[in-house]
Amino acid sequence: MKQTRVIAVLNQKGGVGKTTTTLNLVHGLSRKGYEVLAMDLDPQGQLTSSLGLMKRDIGGLEKALLNGTQIAEVTYPVRENLKLVPAGHGLSEIEDRSEGGSSRGMMLRNILVDIKGQYDFIIIDCPPSSGLLVVNALFAVDEVIIPMTGDYLALQGLSHLMSTLRNFEKVLGHKYKEWIVLGRFQARRKLSQEVKGKLKEYFADNMLLTEITESVLLAESPGFGKTIYEYRPSSRSAKEFESLVDDFIIGRTH
Amino acid sequence: MAAMKKKSVKKKSVNKKTASKSPCKQKLSVSISHDHKLGHDPLAWLSGEEIQSLSKINDTVDPMTFKETKIENEKIHVPGIEAEKNIDQPVALEEMTKDIDDVKASETGSLPGDEDKTQRTNEDDDMLILPEIFGIAQAEDMHGELSSLLAVSGDIEIDASTIETLDASALQLLIAFIKECKSSGRNVIWKKSSAKIDSAASLLNIGTLLEL
Numbered sequence: 409m410k411q412t413r414v415i416a417v418l419n420q421k422g423g424v425g426k427t428t429t430t431l432n433l434v435h436g437l438s439r440k441g442y443e444v445l446a447m448d449l450d451p452q453g454q455l456t457s458s459l460g461l462m463k464r465d466i467g468g469l470e471k472a473l474l475n476g477t478q479i480a481e482v483t484y485p486v487r488e489n490l491k492l493v494p495a496g497h498g499l500s501e502i503e504d505r506s507e508g509g510s511s512r513g514m515m516l517r518n519i520l521v522d523i524k525g526q527y528d529f530i531i532i533d534c535p536p537s538s539g540l541l542v543v544n545a546l547f548a549v550d551e552v553i554i555p556m557t558g559d560y561l562a563l564q565g566l567s568h569l570m571s572t573l574r575n576f577e578k579v580l581g582h583k584y585k586e587w588i589v590l591g592r593f594q595a596r597r598k599l600s601q602e603v604k605g606k607l608k609e610y611f612a613d614n615m616l617l618t619e620i621t622e623s624v625l626l627a628e629s630p631g632f633g634k635t636i637y638e639y640r641p642s643s644r645s646a647k648e649f650e651s652l653v654d655d656f657i658i659g660r661t662h
Numbered sequence: 663m664a665a666m667k668k669k670s671v672k673k674k675s676v677n678k679k680t681a682s683k684s685p686c687k688q689k690l691s692v693s694i695s696h697d698h699k700l701g702h703d704p705l706a707w708l709s710g711e712e713i714q715s716l717s718k719i720n721d722t723v724d725p726m727t728f729k730e731t732k733i734e735n736e737k738i739h740v741p742g743i744e745a746e747k748n749i750d751q752p753v754a755l756e757e758m759t760k761d762i763d764d765v766k767a768s769e770t771g772s773l774p775g776d777e778d779k780t781q782r783t784n785e786d787d788d789m790l791i792l793p794e795i796f797g798i799a800q801a802e803d804m805h806g807e808l809s810s811l812l813a814v815s816g817d818i819e820i821d822a823s824t825i826e827t828l829d830a831s832a833l834q835l836l837i838a839f840i841k842e843c844k845s846s847g848r849n850v851i852w853k854k855s856s857a858k859i860d861s862a863a864s865l866l867n868i869g870t871l872l873e874l
Contacts, residue, residue: 597699624793
């Protein structure tokens with residue numbers, strides 16, 4: 409029985425690199441031999457398509473959450489040591505769910521109970537929202553990875569997210585382990601450097617050491633259903649993500 | 663590209679004595695210092711600091727117009743646990759486009775207080791970092807960036823260390839850029855070259871034109 413780390417990749421601000429981070433992190437971990445389950449909790453299904461599952465008519469996470477389908481039936485091997493629970497049609501219906509009472513926020517947590525122990529990592533790509541899907545993720549995980557970009561609005565969004573996490577911690581009675589990943593980084597911009605400095609000031613122990621430089625290659629690879637290691641294995645981006653994976657495994661921070 | 667004159671941004675401060683005596687005549691102005699690019703610190707509440715700690719920034723902001731930004735506890739309906747609180751469903755943010763063009767567009771966008779939106783400061787933008795893939799598809803974007811660099815004064819440093827592929831369009835663009843720099847009396851310094859550029863220059867015998 410494995411000691412499973414359950415992590416949500418989360419930021420309610422869009423465009424900060426959640427899916428890119430999730431995509432290359434899950435594959436990076438599986439390439440190192442860890443058993444990884446990736447879950448696409450975003451109705452847009454971008455992690456699903458980025459890993460090469462372009463068909464949207466396959467059953468996904470919504471079947472397990474809404475219809476009681478066994479999670480194993482909607483889990484697909486996508487790479488060696490890497491499996492995916494895709495975002496299927498109907499996942500967005502969960503956001504609109506009004507009946508169900510207290511169980512609405514616990515759906516994901518409940519289905520993970522059966523599969524914890526099978527994987528070293530369960531990593532959930534969350535949508536850029538603060539709705540019921542994210543609530544489910546926050547109830548289900550022990551760790552949160554927060555992708556960040558080097559601009560003021562991202563910092564403002566982080567502030568808001570931190571407030572949300574504190575609220576959840578009060579309710580749950582435990583603290584999340586938070587990891588900050590600085591991505592889409594443009595070292596030449598003074599603003600980016602200042603934002604980086606601000607993050608180090610507040611989150612030195614939580615901010616993973618490697619920053620991911622802005623690169624068009626990271627934007628291109630999903631279009632081919634590939635991770636950066638497959639698309640451009642010798643690129644700086646691939647090396648940065650390999651380093652980030654190591655940071656995450658050993659908890660290497662600033 | 664005509665060099666644009668830098669307009670000096672004078673810092674105006676609120677005279678406290680004047681303010682106390684005749685608030686109507688008080689000059690309210692907001693001037694943004696270019697020393698810091700990050701103004702307000704939205705994370706200040708984490709360390710229990712007052713958000714309106716104006717001493718941390720160079721701006722002089724009229725407190726009457728500075729909005730309270732203290733983070734209030736978000737009302738989150740936790741089903742079955744805090745049932746009495748109202749459901750506060752923040753509007754889901756639309757997914758921002760991930761296209762690199764938007765990133766570049768945001769680079770050329772204006773900062774608050776900038777009087778010249780096309781101007782780039784010398785300290786920020788005297789380094790040109792060439793992209794990993796530099797070809798005809800990237801030429802249009804790069805042309806815009808090079809044009810902006812031509813507007814600043816001073817020498818220009820080029821970092822080509824990350825180049826993986828480039829084609830003749832890229833080389834043409836670089837040659838034109840270097841030629842333009844030289845004609846306006848500026849030096850182009852190859853801070854970090856790359857084997858790709860060196861071999862292309864050697865093959866095409868354009869090393870002199872590239873100032874390698």
